[in-house]
Amino acid sequence: MNSKAIRVHENGGPEVLKWEDVSVPEPGPGEARVRHTAIGLNFVEIYFRMGLYPPPHLPYTPGTEAAGVVEAVGPDVTEVRVGDRVAYCGGPFGAYSEVRVMPAKFLVPLPEGIDEATAAASMLKGLTSQYLLFSTYQVKRGETILVHAAAGGVGLILCQWAKHLGATVIGTVGSEDKARLAAQHGCDQTILYHKEDFVARVRELTGGKGVPVVYDSVGQATFMGSLDCLQPRGLMVSYGQASGVVPPFNVGILSAKGSLYLTRPTLVTYVAERDELLGRARALFDVLTRGIVRCEVRQRFKLKDAAEAHRALAGRQTTGSSLLIP
Ligand SMILES: NC(=O)c1ccc[n+]([C@@H]2O[C@H](COP(=O)([O-])OP(=O)(O)OC[C@H]3O[C@@H](n4cnc5c(N)ncnc54)[C@H](OP(=O)(O)O)[C@@H]3O)[C@@H](O)[C@H]2O)c1
Structure with a gap:
């Protein structure tokens, strides 16, 4: 045929x-x-x-x-x-x-x-959101989480689902229009990461505590900042690299920043x-x-x-x- x-x-x-x-x-x-x-x-x-x-x-x-x-x-x-x-x-x-x-x-x-x-x-974006929210980390009611590229394909689904689970969702976005869209899809707070220091904003929004989990699909441009948004023993979920590959780094950084966990998951294995x-x-x-x-x-x-x-x-x-x- x-x-x-x-x-x-x-x-x-x-x-x-x-x-x-x-x-x-x-x-x-x-x-x-x-x-x-x-x-x-x-x-x-x-x-x-x-x-x-x-x-x-x-x-x-x-x-x-x-x-x-x-x-x-x-x-x-x-x-x-x-x-x-x-x-x-x-x-x-x-x-x-x-x-x-x-x-x-x-x-x-x-x-x-x-x-x-x-x-x-x-299918792809939704099953990714599902495993990220339920298996890679189990998002719990009352937690505040950080989602990068919140107005993107995975982002809009992930934010709505996390909100439904009872989380407070902080999302980063590339424009005012995207901020409005993310807010209509479960984001409680949006950060324009090309204008604002997203680490300082996340610290401010969490009363200095940081978040237990960061969902980071942006990669190079946000990776190190994301680590600084985490609470001690928090989980960094690096699941994509829209801005470029994350360069190799010294794993000692994870201890210095508070015994952090890091995972690089992919849908295939889930x-x-x-x-x-x-x-x-x-x-x-x-x-x-x-x-x-x-x-x-x-x-x-x-x-x-x-x-x-x-x-x-x-x-x-x-x-x-x-x-x-x-
Ligand atoms: N590991 C997995 O299992 C898995 C599965 C599915 C998807 N992913 C990853 O999840 C991410 C989202 O996928 P998607 O298909 O839904 O795409 P998308 O989020 O709709 O598009 C990517 C977004 O990333 C942001 N971004 C930041 N810096 C960028 C740059 N330098 N160039 C391009 N975009 C940039 C942009 O949003 P702003 O303008 O708001 O910054 C852009 O809209 C991708 O990294 C993808 O590889 C991973």
């Missing part, structure tokens, strides 16, 4: 994202063919495109998050059936495509109340078992259907215009979730 997909032949800027003809094979044992209706845009695809993370091979089709309908299944598939509406946020790359074949074990059937656009906008994937997805679908977490699609791009989407995301022009539409 012939189809269209974005392909990357060499690492580089957004211009390396090419719209090409590809052939899609029949699904083999354990595989399903999915026709995408919506594809999630994620910052991690920028790291791979640039070569900051090595792509698995060249050329490749980027993307690990999408929703659509199962068109065909190979032998021995038990997870999904033809006609199922499904979404995924892991497995082999290839989401930037109209149709693809992938291992069925990564596919999550969608419940009635979850449309495909919402699923593609929230959804490695199918039971865990389905359990976290159920928790996400539950807060979405009950309206506890809202995940509006704030930007839509045509799939063939993926380069434009990457420019917008890397250039801090987007807020919340963005979709690529085949």
Whole structure:
């Protein structure tokens, strides 16, 4: 079967994202063919495109998050059936495509109340928020936490969910508009980190105590400051590097700053078992259907215009979730 997909032949800027003809094979044992209706845009695809993370091979089709309908299944598939509406946020790359074949074990059937656009906008960012709030650290009622890039894709979901858990949420943002948006999505206090000293503000807002956990996806620009926002024995969760890679540092700093903990988690290890994937997805679908977490699609791009989407995301022009539409 012939189809269209974005392909990357060499690492580089957004211009390396090419719209090409590809052939899609029949699904083999354990595989399903999915026709995408919506594809999630994620910052991690920028790291791979640039070569900051090595792509698995060249050329490749980027993307690990999408929703659509199962068109065909190979032998021995038990997870999904033809006609199922499904979404995924892991497995082999290839989401930037109209149709693809992938291992069925990564596919999550969608419940009635979850449309495909919402699923593609929230699977990767929502399951990330879920594991960060419940597994990497268990956020408790009454705690004050710090979330960087609070108006971003993960940020808006993380802040709403943390607020629902009873936390007071301090969020950093890059503009006044983003501050307003974050405030509408669970942020109790916003800090414009390019203008204000966020460490001093967090100390002030917590009466000098600091916070028990920092969720930092900005990386280089905020890492050291984030450590200074923590209480003694607090947990630094460094889960991304939108501003650049965190340079190597002396672990003695963690002792000097108060016996701090540091983790660098990734979604892959938190959804490695199918039971865990389905359990976290159920928790996400539950807060979405009950309206506890809202995940509006704030930007839509045509799939063939993926380069434009990457420019917008890397250039801090987007807020919340963005979709690529085949
Ligand atoms: N470890 C995991 O499991 C995992 C899973 C999903 C995502 N992530 C990470 O979480 C982060 C958010 O992902 P996302 O897809 O939702 O993206 P996003 O937050 O929507 O976009 C990134 C945001 O980071 C901020 N930022 C600060 N400095 C920046 C810079 N120099 N260049 C670009 N952006 C900068 C910008 O917000 P402001 O303008 O408000 O500063 C920007 O909007 C990424 O770092 C991603 O890698 C990690």
